[in-house]
Amino acid sequence: MFEENQLSKKELIWIGVLFWAVAFTALEAPFSFVFKTNIxxxxxxxDGILSAIFLADLIYRLKEVKEEWKKAGKKFSxxxxxxxxxxxxxxxxxxxxxxxxxxxxxxxxxxITLLRLFRLVRIIKVWKIVSTIALIPRxxxxxxxxxxxxxxxxxxxxxxxxxxxxxxxxxxxxxxxxLYWAVTTLTTIGYGDITPTTPIARIFTMxxxxxxxxxxxxxxxxxxxxxxxxxRYKEKNREKMQDLATFLKHYNIxxxxxxxxxxxxxxxxxxRLSDNDSKIISDLPPALQNELQVYMNMKLISNVxxxxxCSIACLKEVSAALEQKYFAPGHTVINIGEIGDEMYIIGHxxxxxxLKDGNAVASLHEGQCFGEQxxxxxxxxxxxxxxxxxxxxxxxxxEDFLKIIEKHPELxxxxxxxLNKRESDRRKREEIADTGK
Numbered sequence: 376m377f378e379e380n381q382l383s384k385k386e387l388i389w390i391g392v393l394f395w396a397v398a399f400t401a402l403e404a405p406f407s408f409v410f411k412t413n414i415x416x417x418x419x420x421x422d423g424i425l426s427a428i429f430l431a432d433l434i435y436r437l438k439e440v441k442e443e444w445k446k447a448g449k450k451f452s453x454x455x456x457x458x459x460x461x462x463x464x465x466x467x468x469x470x471x472x473x474x475x476x477x478x479x480x481x482x483x484x485x486x487i488t489l490l491r492l493f494r495l496v497r498i499i500k501v502w503k504i505v506s507t508i509a510l511i512p513r514x515x516x517x518x519x520x521x522x523x524x525x526x527x528x529x530x531x532x533x534x535x536x537x538x539x540x541x542x543x544x545x546x547x548x549x550x551x552x553x554l555y556w557a558v559t560t561l562t563t564i565g566y567g568d569i570t571p572t573t574p575i576a577r578i579f580t581m582x583x584x585x586x587x588x589x590x591x592x593x594x595x596x597x598x599x600x601x602x603x604x605x606x607r608y609k610e611k612n613r614e615k616m617q618d619l620a621t622f623l624k625h626y627n628i629x630x631x632x633x634x635x636x637x638x639x640x641x642x643x644x645x646x647r648l649s650d651n652d653s654k655i656i657s658d659l660p661p662a663l664q665n666e667l668q669v670y671m672n673m674k675l676i677s678n679v680x681x682x683x684x685c686s687i688a689c690l691k692e693v694s695a696a697l698e699q700k701y702f703a704p705g706h707t708v709i710n711i712g713e714i715g716d717e718m719y720i721i722g723h724x725x726x727x728x729x730l731k732d733g734n735a736v737a738s739l740h741e742g743q744c745f746g747e748q749x750x751x752x753x754x755x756x757x758x759x760x761x762x763x764x765x766x767x768x769x770x771x772x773x774e775d776f777l778k779i780i781e782k783h784p785e786l787x788x789x790x791x792x793x794l795n796k797r798e799s800d801r802r803k804r805e806e807i808a809d810t811g812k
Contacts, residue, residue, distance in 0.1 A: 387515075389432075390501055394519060396428050397498045401526045404492055405533040410546055414476045422472035429494060430468040467494040524594050531557040531583055538576045561587040616640060635704075635765050639723060669694040675722055675769065678742055681789050689783035696775035702726075702762040709760040715749025716773040724766030729759040738763065748794055750776045751787075 399421070407418070501519075532553040541549045556569040560583045571577040619640060623633045656664050672694035676682050682690060697720070702708055708719060711731055721741050728737040728745065736758070739745055745760055750773050780787040 391515070392428060393432060393497055394501050394522075396425050397494050397501070398522050398526060400425060400492065400494045401498075402529055405530055406550075409533045409536040410541060410550075414472055418472050419476060422470045425494070426468050426470040426473075429464070429497065432497065433464045433468055436464055464497070467497060520594055520597055524590075527590065528554065528557050528561060531561060534579060535576075538571070538573065538579060557583070560584060562591055563587050612640075639765060665695075672697050672769070676720060679720055679744055681744060681747060681793060682786070684789065685786055686783060689779065689786055692779045692783070693771065693786070696771055696779070697769040698772075700768045700770055702766045702768060704762055704764055706762045707759055708762060708766075708768065709746055709756050709758070711756050711759050713756045715746055715754060715756050717770050718744055718746040718750055718776075719760075720744045720769040720771070722767035722769055724768075725763040726766060727761050727763050729761055731758075747790060749773060751790060751794065 403418070403421075406412075407414075532550065535553045535556055536550070552569065559566050559569075560580060563584060565584070571580045616637070619636060622628075623636065628636075656667050659667070669691055673690045676690060676693060676697075682693065685693075699722070700719075702724075708726060709715070721739060721743050723741055725738055725740045726745065727735045728739065729735050739760075746756075748754060749756075750771075776786075
């Protein structure tokens with residue numbers, strides 16, 4: 376189960392269910408034991424539900440055991456290890472609360488409720504998955520660290536209750552006092568307002584003090600590392616912007632070019648994980664690099680009106696057919712009178728649409744496209760398109776487009792609807808202009 380370095384949504388949910396089932400047991404079982412509580416109805420229900428969860432996990436685990444058994448071959452020690460873990464997993468499925476309540480064992484054999492702690496063995500499997508899977512969401516890892524820390528503090532508090540049993544006053548007030556002692560001792564603050572009075576309690580306290588240094592450091596360190604990793608690229612981007620500003624100032628670059636540089640960097644930081652995207656995938660096989668590049672292009676075109684509502688398969692084919700082009704300000708992308716056989720999608724920058732008389736009738740920006748009419752009709756260009764700023768454009772050839780719409784007619788329908796609407800709007804403008812005359 377979960378052998379690959381990635382998890383599906385269902386597997387992630389199941390890991391979460393197991394973790395919370397184990398955490399609930401780790402909190403409830405020691406509390407019930409040290410305070411000698413009677414089994415309540417809600418505990419019977421929860422015990423039955425948790426047992427069902429672990430039984431389902433055991434059934435799934437048996438599939439793994441078959442494979443591990445085959446790998447073990449004739450090695451008895453390996454097989455014995457597999458059987459040992461399987462036995463512990465089986466013990467975790469037994470509803471001990473229900474058994475003890477049914478046979479009246481909760482008074483004379485209170486320790487039987489602690490047998491539910493066999494379920495804690497499953498946390499080893501969960502943590503192993505979390506530590507080896509790279510794509511576990513950060514908020515889930517932080518949640519697990521926080522809950523695990525709470526469980527440790529709870530156990531220490533229950534240990535204090537065991538050494539100094541509750542005798543009078545509200546049970547929860549005493550438990551909160553024990554939690555307070557556990558936190559102050561574990562964090563090595565130790566106010567001294569609650570102190571051990573027996574040799575065993577003093578030994579227990581010394582052990583918690585020494586352990587607290589390591590546990591506190593591990594938790595804080597891991598959470599800090601996860602938070603720092605989340606901002607790693609943002610920090611690199613800020614540094615790069617500062618370096619760019621220093622560079623431009625040192626060489627007295629004109630404000631117009633400075634503005635273009637900053638605009639491009641902002642675009643790059645918004646659209647890419649980092650400026651190192653190509654290096655990140657450079658060690659992968661060429662075929663896999665090409666496929667990843669397709670998904671990077673899909674992020675660009677997913678919001679372009681022509682491609683909205685298209686299937687993933689359609690977007691993948693379009694992305695694979697795109698060719699990236701770069702244009703400097705003032706460079707003409709499309710000339711009036713040319714036979715059109717391609718369209719362009721603006722990845723970054725602005726272009727002006729200029730009529731024959733030299734008037735600019737439109738300014739197109741990032742995410743918009745132009746020249747798409749040539750994909751469906753054999754026509755000449757009726758306007759110039761000129762780069763207003765430094766531009767990244769993605770070209771889609773007519774030949775590739777025609778192949779794609781054979782498999783994905785929804786793309787043809789989208790483009791037809793857009794062209795029809797554009798023609799309708801043009802006619803309305805002409806009618807209004809004629810009426811005004």
